[in-house]
Amino acid sequence: MTPGAKPSDDTAAQPLRSDAERNRERIIAAARTVFARDGLSASMASVAREAGVGIATIFRRFPTKEELVAAVFSDRMDAYADAVANALEDPDPWHGFVGYIEAACAMQAADYGFADVLTMTFPTAKALEQRRNEAYEAMLQLIDRAKATGRLREDFDPSDLVLIHMANAGVVNATGGAAPDAWRRVVALFIQSLETPARGPLPASPEHDALYRAMLRASPTDLTSQEPGKNG
Amino acid sequence: MTPGAKPSDDTAAQPLRSDAERNRERIIAAARTVFARDGLSASMASVAREAGVGIATIFRRFPTKEELVAAVFSDRMDAYADAVANALEDPDPWHGFVGYIEAACAMQAADYGFADVLTMTFPTAKALEQRRNEAYEAMLQLIDRAKATGRLREDFDPSDLVLIHMANAGVVNATGGAAPDAWRRVVALFIQSLETPARGPLPASPEHDALYRAMLRASPTDLTSQEPGKNG
Numbered sequence: 208m209t210p211g212a213k214p215s216d217d218t219a220a221q222p223l224r225s226d227a228e229r230n231r232e233r234i235i236a237a238a239r240t241v242f243a244r245d246g247l248s249a250s251m252a253s254v255a256r257e258a259g260v261g262i263a264t265i266f267r268r269f270p271t272k273e274e275l276v277a278a279v280f281s282d283r284m285d286a287y288a289d290a291v292a293n294a295l296e297d298p299d300p301w302h303g304f305v306g307y308i309e310a311a312c313a314m315q316a317a318d319y320g321f322a323d324v325l326t327m328t329f330p331t332a333k334a335l336e337q338r339r340n341e342a343y344e345a346m347l348q349l350i351d352r353a354k355a356t357g358r359l360r361e362d363f364d365p366s367d368l369v370l371i372h373m374a375n376a377g378v379v380n381a382t383g384g385a386a387p388d389a390w391r392r393v394v395a396l397f398i399q400s401l402e403t404p405a406r407g408p409l410p411a412s413p414e415h416d417a418l419y420r421a422m423l424r425a426s427p428t429d430l431t432s433q434e435p436g437k438n439g
Numbered sequence: 440m441t442p443g444a445k446p447s448d449d450t451a452a453q454p455l456r457s458d459a460e461r462n463r464e465r466i467i468a469a470a471r472t473v474f475a476r477d478g479l480s481a482s483m484a485s486v487a488r489e490a491g492v493g494i495a496t497i498f499r500r501f502p503t504k505e506e507l508v509a510a511v512f513s514d515r516m517d518a519y520a521d522a523v524a525n526a527l528e529d530p531d532p533w534h535g536f537v538g539y540i541e542a543a544c545a546m547q548a549a550d551y552g553f554a555d556v557l558t559m560t561f562p563t564a565k566a567l568e569q570r571r572n573e574a575y576e577a578m579l580q581l582i583d584r585a586k587a588t589g590r591l592r593e594d595f596d597p598s599d600l601v602l603i604h605m606a607n608a609g610v611v612n613a614t615g616g617a618a619p620d621a622w623r624r625v626v627a628l629f630i631q632s633l634e635t636p637a638r639g640p641l642p643a644s645p646e647h648d649a650l651y652r653a654m655l656r657a658s659p660t661d662l663t664s665q666e667p668g669k670n671g
Contacts, residue, residue, distance in 0.1 A: 377609015386645035400632035413618035
C-alpha cells in the first residue's frame with residue numbers, strides 16, 4: 208500500500224545503489240518541502256536548490272515532474288484513500304460524508320502541493336492514479352449511502368467534490384499562513400448547502416470529459432514541459 | 440470616473456507625446472490580453488513580448504507591475520463598483536444581493552486577471568483602491584438591506600464575499616476553458632448556503648487584519664518584485 212517503499216516496484220526493478228537511493232530520498236524530501244510551500248507550480252530548479260543537488264541529478268532520477276510529484280505525494284494519496292475508507296465505516300452515512308469532506312479539505316490546507324494534486328490528474332503516474340481511482344469508487348458508495356439517508360441532496364454529483372476541492376484550493380492558496388483557518392468557514396458553507404431540503408435547483412454539472420480535461424490542465428505550469436525536448 | 444482617460448491625471452501631469460501615448464496604450468492592451476489569459480502571475484517579459492516592445496520600455500512607463508495592473512483593470516473595477524450600485528437599486532434587496540454575487544463572479548470567470556484582482560489589494564494603486572473602497576461601502580449597505588429582509592443569514596460577514604471570490608478564482612483558474620460554466624454551480628451552492636434559515640453555526644470569520652494580509656500576499660508572485668532594486 209506504500210508503493211514508494213517497495214524495492215521491487217516495477218519502476219525500480221534493480222535495487223538502487225545506496226548513494227543513489229540517498230539522493231532519491233533527498234530529492235523527494237526537498238520536493239515535499241518546496242511543493243508544500245509553493246504548490247506544484249514550483250520549478251524543478253527550486254527543488255534542486257532545496258536538495259542541494261544539480262538539476263541534471265533530478266532529471267536523471269525523475270525524468271518528468273509528474274514522476275517526482277507521484278513519488279512525493281504517494282503517502283498523502285494513501286491517507287486520502289484511507290479517509291474515504293474510514294468515512295464508509297461511519298454508522299451514520301451523512302456524518303461520514305461530512306467528516307470526509309472536512310478531512311480531505313484539511314489535507315489540502317496542510318499542504319499547498321496536495322491542494323493542487325486533488326484538482327489535477329496525472330495520466331502517467333499509474334500508482335497514484337490507481338489509489339485515486341480506488342478512493343473514487345469508495346466515494347461513490349459514500350455518496351449513495353448519504354443520499355439514501357435523505358440528508359444529502361439528490362442532485363449532488365460526484366464531480367461536485369472536485370469543484371469543492373478546486374474552490375478550497377483557491378481559498379487555501381490565497382489566504383495561506385495569513386488566515387490559515389479561513390477555509391473552514393467556506394467548507395462549512397458548502398456542506399450546509401448540500402443538506403436537504405435543497406434550497407433550489409442548481410446549474411448543470413460540467414460534463415465528465417470537460418472536467419477531466421480541466422484536471423489535466425489545472426496545473427499552473429505544464430508539469431512535463433520542464434523536461435527539455437519532451438512533450439514539445 | 441475613468442481616471443486612465445484624463446490627461447490631467449497627477450501621474451501624467453504633462454501630456455505624453457503621442458508616440459509615448461501610443462506605446463502606453465499598446466502596453467495596456469497587451470497586458471490586458473496576457474493577464475486575462477494567464478492571470479496576474481504572468482511576467483512583465485510576456486507582456487513585453489505580446490506588446491512587441493522591450494521590457495525597458497514597459498518599466499519606463501510602469502515602474503512597478505502594480506501600476507500596470509491598476510491601469511489595465513481600472514475599467515473592470517469601475518464595472519465592479521457599478522454592479523454594486525445597480526444591486527442597491529433593486530427593489531428586492533435579497534434579489535439584488537444574489538444578482539450582485541453572480542455578476543461579480545461572472546466578471547472573475549471572464550478574466551483570470553480580474554479574478555485575481557478581486558482577491559488582492561494594491562496599496563500603491565490609489566485610484567483602483569479608492570474605487571474598491573467605494574464598492575465596499577455600497578456592499579455593506581447591500582448586506583444590511585438583505586439581512587433586514589430576513590433572507591440573508593445574520594452571521595454573514597462582509598469578509599465572506601472575499602472568501603467567495605477566492606473560492607471562485609480557484610474554480611475559474613482550475614477549470615478554465617475546459618469547463619467554462621463550472622463556477623456557476625459552485626456559486627449557486629454558496630448562495631443557497633447563505634439563505635435563511637441557516638443550517639447551523641459557522642466557524643469564525645478570519646480577523647480583518649489577517650484577511651488583509653492574505654490579500655496583500657495573494658499574488659502568485661510578488662507584484663513589485665520584478666522591478667530591479669526596488670522593495671528588496
